[in-house]
Amino acid sequence: MFDLLGLSAQHEMVYRAMLQRSDLNVAGLAEYLAVSPDQVREALDLLADLALIRLDPHGDHARVVRPQAGLMALLAKVETEVAVRQRQVEATRAAIAAIATAHDDHNQxxxxxxxxxxxxxxxxxxxxxxxxxxxxxxxxxxxxxxxxxxxxxxxxxxxxxxxxxxxxxxxxxxxxxxxxxxxxxxxxxxxxxxxxxxxxxxxxxxxxxxxxxxxxxxxxxxxxxxxxxxxxxxxxxxxxxxxxxxxxxxxFGEQIALDEHGLTPQERELLRLLAAGHTDESAARKLAISLRGVQRLMTSLTERLGAASRFQAGVHAGYRGWV
CATH class of the missing domain: 3.30.870.10 (Endonuclease Chain A)
Known part of the structure; x- marks a missing residue:
């Protein structure tokens, strides 16, 4: 919870234990928390550096600073650092915008x-x-x-x-x-x-x-x-x-509907492209399909029109109102 203040989960655990059992020394805290004495000492050193506790120079006890004072002081320090960082971010954003504007103007x-x-x-x-x-x-x-x-x-x-x-x-x-x-x-x-x-x-x-x-x-x-x-x-x-x-x-997710002649939009568009003079290759590029795909579609349309050739298919398609 207090990682923003520089406390790990273990440091916080030792700190909370000290708030609850101010009578315990290093050995007592280690036994109470089921951790090693070295882990307790490392936590105490950090808590002292953060001014959350005061170590006894003549023993192995420590006194906890009132949380309202110690924790709030740490939070105020973090808030100041965040404010400074935010100002730096805004200054950097402005610099980036200036560089981007100059670059854009060059290409405008x-x-x-x-x-x-x-x-x-x-x-x-x-x-x-x-x-x-x-x-x-x-x-x-x-x-x-x-x-x-x-x-x-x-x-x-x-x-x-x-x-x-x-x-x-x-x-x-x-x-x-x-x-x-x-x-x-x-x-x-x-x-x-x-x-x-x-x-x-x-x-x-x-x-x-x-x-x-x-x-x-x-x-x-x-x-x-x-x-x-x-x-x-x-x-x-x-x-x-x-x-x-x-x-x-x-x-997407819906079946492509057929028109009144039973044509898909792609088939109708292919007929329109060919009627407008496009080659099979050009129609394939327009439809974003392969040349073989265009030829398959055209073969199917020719058969459905009952035509003997593509020219005849075009005549029949026009007569039936397909194009």
């Missing part, structure tokens, strides 16, 4: 900031996780999250959720086939986060407190880094985009 371009490289982006996300107040919205593209990304994001998300920051994330449907991402999403849900999926996403995106947005410098290569945006108009537009996608996305 108007109301945006350039974050070069994936490591810089991750460092900035860590900062935002500590400062987020109300909400974090995000789009996560690709087939699944890498183990190092999950390991890096997990503690940060947990920290934000413990501060009642609302987290909503939209993945691509392809993530439903990745066991590690599914496990991560379930763990996040157990902490209060919400996740949904949709066939395609326009880009990676993070929005914090509807004030700060991170978008990739190159949507096709997120490892190049990100742009940090603060313009209220731009951020509001990205929030509106997120909310539009969120409304039509399917919550």
């Amino acid at each position: 371009v108007g109301e945006s900031r350039i974050l070069e490289g994936i490591d810089t982006v991750r460092e900035r996300l860590a900062e935002l996780a500590h400062t987020a107040r109300t909400e974090c919205l995000s789009f996560t593209t690709g087939r699944g999250q890498s183990p190092d990304t999950i390991e890096a994001e997990g503690p940060l998300n947990q920290l934000a959720l413990q501060r009642d920051v609302r987290i909503r994330n939209v993945y691509q449907d392809s993530f439903r086939n990745d066991p590690a991402t599914l496990a991560h999403a379930r763990w996040m849900a157990s902490l209060g986060a919400q996740s949904r999926t949709t066939p395609t996403l326009p880009m990676r995106l993070v929005i914090v407190d509807r004030e700060t947005a991170l978008v990739p410098i190159d949507p096709d290569n997120p490892r190049r880094g990100a742009l940090e945006l603060h313009s209220p108009g731009v951020v509001a537009g990205l929030v509106a985009l997120f909310e539009q996608v969120w409304r039509i996305a399917t919550p």
Whole structure:
């Protein structure tokens, strides 16, 4: 209980025994507590150093200082040390803020900031996780999250959720086939986060407190880094985009619903992409699935349409209102 004052459990035990049995000497305390005399002497030396007892220079007895005086004096000393430490922490915080501001100004371009490289982006996300107040919205593209990304994001998300920051994330449907991402999403849900999926996403995106947005410098290569945006108009537009996608996305844990034609959202999106002129390779990148996955989906759709070729499948799909 008194470790804050510098007393271990054993020191406290000896101190309490002395309060109860002021008549006992070192040998008596050792017998009373079932410890060795050396342990009692070590405790007495420390208690004397802390001015909680006064040793008898001519014997092996000690007198206990009134607890209200001795313990309260120790506590006052600790409180003074804590106050000094807090002032040091605040001064350090101010210095860090000044350095961070100078660094940010160096990389600032108007109301945006350039974050070069994936490591810089991750460092900035860590900062935002500590400062987020109300909400974090995000789009996560690709087939699944890498183990190092999950390991890096997990503690940060947990920290934000413990501060009642609302987290909503939209993945691509392809993530439903990745066991590690599914496990991560379930763990996040157990902490209060919400996740949904949709066939395609326009880009990676993070929005914090509807004030700060991170978008990739190159949507096709997120490892190049990100742009940090603060313009209220731009951020509001990205929030509106997120909310539009969120409304039509399917919550994790729910079966993906089929439309009136029996199509999954991924199948319908594939037909739309191919009708718009995308190749199988391009459609695979958009859907974050393999080329073989696209070909399997297309074979299934062609058979269901009763078509003899992909061209004929496109005609039939248009005729039936599938695209």
